[in-house]
Amino acid sequence: MPPSVMFETRGTIAYVTLNRPERRNGLTPEMLREVYETLLRADDDKNLSVLVVQGAGQDFCVGADLNNMTARLAAGKAGQPDVLWFNVSLLLHQMRPVTIAAINGGCAGAGLGWALACDLRIASTTSRFNSAFLDAGAPGDMAAIWFAGRLLGGAAARALFFNPEKFDAETALRTGLVQSVYSLEDFTPELDALVQRLANRPAAVLAAMKANFLDAERLPLKDYIVVETDRHLALMRARASGPTVQTPVDHASTGSVK
Incomplete structure (x- = not known):
């Protein structure tokens, strides 16, 4: 099976790709651990100046894979993720490289938290956002509320989480959740241009x-x-x-x- 998290470096640029496209890059405990450990390694690499988080296929990350969790519970194999693994958002926020969330397709739950934790966020016109935690019977994780309150303001963040509903990339741009929105055709070239501009800086x-x-x-x-x-x-x-x-x-x- 292909790895659920891929890591690639190109000079001073690193790419972390969530790689479960058949499950819309929904997170499993193993995947959460892999992302955490991957980011730790990247933060230790003093040659890196920019790090991009992206999703394989047509989605960024729709949060926890609830079907996977249900199947684990039914089989008595659920287990508990290590609390350290939830520091992915903290790493994205504090690590030395400038972090960029390249958001394409679905971005919800923990995936939204990770995107909010990054220094910059760009989206394609196919992006769809949702806090999603309340619909899943959860109060929130990955510091999504902490970041949303600071990026959007307290009132807008409360509306986003207490009234979970899907919204598109243009709404995300208007509210300041993302900095730029591009057509699907232009998304990758514009991402590459942004990354290269940053990588060319000292x-x-x-x-x-x-x-x-x-x-x-x-x-x-x-x-x-x-x-x-x-x-x-x-x-x-x-x-x-x-x-x-x-x-x-x-x-x-x-x-x-x-």
């Missing part, structure tokens, strides 16, 4: 900018300005010294999920 600058965003979420302004200025001046000094100088980004302030 990796240290991308990492420092992402660290700034993470610190901005947790620090008061007077403290944030200190760490932002330190990073800025360090990189400007490195730039003045020549292209061979490498300036590491201090990730201690952003925390760790390892």
